[in-house]
Amino acid sequence: MMMQDSPIYIPTDSSHDAMDSHLLQETSTTASEHPDQTHNESTAGDSEEEEEEEKKTKGKAQPMDCALAPSEKLEQAQKMAEKFMKEKEVHKANRELIRCVALTRIIYGDSHWQLAQAFSNLAHGYLSLRGLPAQAIEHAESAKRILLTGSHTAPGTPEDKREILGTLVTVYYTLGVAHLTQNNGKESHLSLQKAEKLMEELQELDGRVIMGLKVSEKDLVIALGSTCLQQNKLGFATGYFEKAVDAVISAEGDTAPELINLYQKVAQSEQLKKNHEKAIGYLLQAHSICVTLHKKLSVEAAQTGLLLGKAYAATGEQQHFEAAEMYFTESLIAYEAAVGAKDSLTLTAIEEFSKWLVQAEKKQQAYRLLKDSLKFIIDIYGDFSEKAAEIYHLMGSICLAGGKMREAYQLFSKCLQIQTAVYGPHNKKPKEMQELLNALERSPAVHEGNRLLK
Template sequence: MQASPIRIPTVTSDTDWDFCFHLSQQSKIPEHQRTDESSPTSGSEESEEDTKAKEKVIDHMSHPREKLAQSQKKIAQLIKGKKNIEANKELIRCVILSRIIFGEEHWKCAQALATLAYGYLTLRGLPAQAKKHAESAKNVLLTWKGTTTSDKEEKQILETLVMLYYTLGVVCLLQNHGREAYFNLQKSERNMKELRESYKGGTCGLQVSEKELTVALGRASLANCRLNLALVYFEKAVDNVIANKGDSTSDLVSLYQEIAQIEQLRRNHEQAIQYLHQAHSICVSLYTEVSPQAAEASALLAKAYAMSGEVQHKDAVGLYFMKSITAYQTTLGPEDYETLTTVEEFCKWLVQNGEKREAYGLLKASLRSQVISYGDCSEKVAETLYNMGKICFAKGELRKAVQLLRKVN
């Protein structure tokens, strides 16, 4: 089943952030009191008063540091429990605490902002907010004048850059800015490559996986009509998934379906059908043939066979459309949107191929379900009555056609 489109709200609706931001302004520690782990002391000798003052500041800062560590630990638990809104609030708290501890211009603050941006994108599906915080993180890193003191810090900054540019890239993709999306995702890819080289074959704890980044690059390439490049990225993503999870994982289903779409655009219909068969086999194996997943896979196969325009594929179109309709009716019910949409698509194909009697029977059978789902005065019901009237008219059944067409008005 198709995922619901992501709502793109205005940035001003970020009430949680606004509240916490004002809270942080009130809680801010003066700059001279902040402790920075990466900054060495300016002198070798300190007076007793300086030492006492520093101890007081360190004691004062220990509480926010503890709170930050607790929040970071809590985020992982909340995400695991699928409590996305609560997890996002903790990410906001991490930004506030990072500002208090390190200051607004420190890379640690940029790291917290980038993580928050990624959270808004992946946990909440709010690209406008994600872009706002990702841009803030980017500005902090561009203006930061400090220096890293260890390999660990350098790796953390690279991880932040991977997440930051990935978030910006995916947001641009959602907002149909294909060129800008690809530009940002390429930056993320370069930083990921540098990070992996720094680990020298070891494992790095990236939030953005190589598969996620590769798929995003494939989609950005497709958005820019670079079909061959898109295919390279998706095939790379498939190889990555098979290497990590095997060749029967559900992760491959959407990848095979997207590759099939690219092959259709390249007019390689037989290749597209092969990929959709692979996706269908995985769905049947994992979810059984009578499942919404298998129903969707069957519908895509039917449409791929129809799109090929080959006479020898005519039976396959009918077979997979009926498999899809049956599975949807059994699992989601005859009144479900997916069921009715698939019936409608099959009927259109039947009419185009001269199977008017069968198309009429299916439309008539679905009419009651449409009335229940959309109402008897809905546009969908009117369209079905109109199509039934056209079929009757084409068959020479004029009286019946007139009766049906009058109901449309």
Template sequence: MSSIPIRIPTASIYEELASARTTPKTVTSIHEEDGSILDYTERSSDGPSMPPHGLSNQALPMDKLSRAQLIAEQYIKDNKLLKAHEELIRCVALSKIIHGDGHWRLAKAFADLAYSYLTVRGLPVQAKQHAESAKNILLRGVDMSKSVEEKREVLGTLVTIYYTLGMSHLLQNNGRESYVSLQKVQKLIADLEELQEKTSVLGKISDKDIALALGRSCVLQEKLSLAMNFFEQAVKMVISSEGDSSAVLIGIYREMARAEQMKGRHEQAIHYLLQAHSICQAVYKKLSEKAAHTGLLLAKAYAAAGRSEYNENTNKYFTESLSVYQIVLGADDPQTQNTRVEFSKWLIQIGKTQEAYKMLQEAVGSETEYSETVAEMLSIMGSIHLADGKIQKGYQLLKKCLEIQTAVYGSQHSKSKETQNLLTALQKSGASWE
């Protein structure tokens, strides 16, 4: 998912677009920050030219808006979501020209663009900004007495607004604000049911999505029992519509396991992760990155339980996950290396320090790689040597670790300072170095 933000249309752009209705030789463009252009060309200085939308040179803004909306819908159907996002920017600009600042149709255009920033661009800050713009327009007062059609459109727009706000807050770890917005979504859906319009509005936002988001917002607030209630609702909805082997359940079971782990209920967490892993292996096959990931989560869950009778299963899932990552991604991939680190930490925890050291030594090798994971590997290896009384070897590994930490984090980062302090203490200790 691209992280390059699209510049928000400004008042000057609206003015330029408006002037295009009366000034045929104006060329108006909205520029993205990567240098590409969303062209609104009316006519070039060299003579007539056809706009990319296939409209005539004298097309009115309303025609352009209708065309942009149709193109956006088609791009969404074709899964060309970045192109659809560009059309939604056009829709905001043209809706402002046609309907003015206070019309619900402008609010709808802002809401659709906000949802696109959330789901297509993955930019919660921009999504929240546009959703707030849409909400503020509607809060000024909208006459909903004209027709059921307009009431449906306005309520649907409000669903999009508050869902987008809820998810934007969720992505920014604002649990309470997320929960408040998502509860408003539930209330609006109830109103839509009274109009018998729920199905037409919830095409892009499902009951399952709302329940799952509410559960996640409760986890952030540490309301874990309430979170589990929402997750269980989401599971029932998925099973009733897609069956008990749906890939959608993988993420939900992982969320449920996380909530159970936060409650200290490790057996229950393992139960949900076993279900997630089973579905993952069936849907994506055993030799897949997704199966390796759920296997790693399962290994860590067994390890977190801290029970010796789980050691065999912990070792099994760590070994399987590491093996799959090596096959699918390669030995030097960050995911593979991170799995080695987690595996080694558990081996040290159960007293198998030499086995842990050998595993990390194989991963580090002779090449110098500047990454967080390699620094952590060197830190663990150095600590193992120090614990065995091999001060010289430990010191050299920690010195290399500090070099990488300084390059990756900077000298003032807490990890760099911690390693530097340890090295300084070793120098001053007067211990006999091997």
């Protein structure tokens, strides 16, 4: 086990001195009964959203029975946290997890492994329920300090050892995923590797994983694959994702919804390795599951169809052009049927399809698609938007490639006008566009067109 370093006390400086008002109200009776053990812990920067929720629910929540002993209150809070998590009651679950920390500290003190466990559960909650990595990291670090340096962390029984190992798995998994969301690949990988080793040690104790473990082996493997993908460790990423695929198929069958994202992740790794055929194979499996579970004209099927179109197009081989066009077209039809022609998902699909049509020398088809979508782009994003500038740029490039110099000049001029408004006159994009326009102005076709327009 990883228990080392000198003892360290959990910080209680001014930034951590005040528990939120709801927590103080709920624990005040217990605290008065145990004045020597009460230490407040902040909620590590709760969001404005939770503050609003607190205002709405304050006075409505049923207080704990004051006659209950602290241990009974803790058990009650733990049960309520689990209940609210299952019911997706995010803020209520978070409040119960905070209560668990306060009550555990009252009962066990500042250096007991059960306080670390309460902190790890709170950290995991901030990440999985709220999507708040900074808060998750802060609480996970508190749990880690207690486990690695606390004076009351030595396991007394084999069951205690399992609990401590399980808590360490949760701590390092939470740190790993939180750093991953913050694009801190190195820290993420180190933490997840520690979680992986601890998971192995936990499983070797007596061949089973303790009940109630927050993190499954599959969760850990997927996280490791994701962090390897982020760091461009593609061989490792593929291996982890394939291991996760096997685990899901073994547990839920070969049409489990979770396989869709996993197949897409493996495909992404293979594409980055230029293994286009393998990538296409995985995406075909993802698309097949989407069509089976969600039907052909669904957002899910449209998304996998678009990825397939891009995958076939990425090969650059003539033999795959027909398949690329088929999946691009099917994706566009599915998006229009599922969310409508004006939706941003549909417009993004049109843009991707149009870019490929240009590469496939089908410029007129691409131009018509872009022109038809332009009015929707302006409706959604506005006349002066980055998206509108991109469409004008694409349309101008198509005209330029087709020798339509005057049309290209007009479209690029509109693009420059938008880019200047969006990025400012000194940005690289409008400067490059201005240089292109200066070059086009030397063309007789442009001058003739401009003279006729006057």
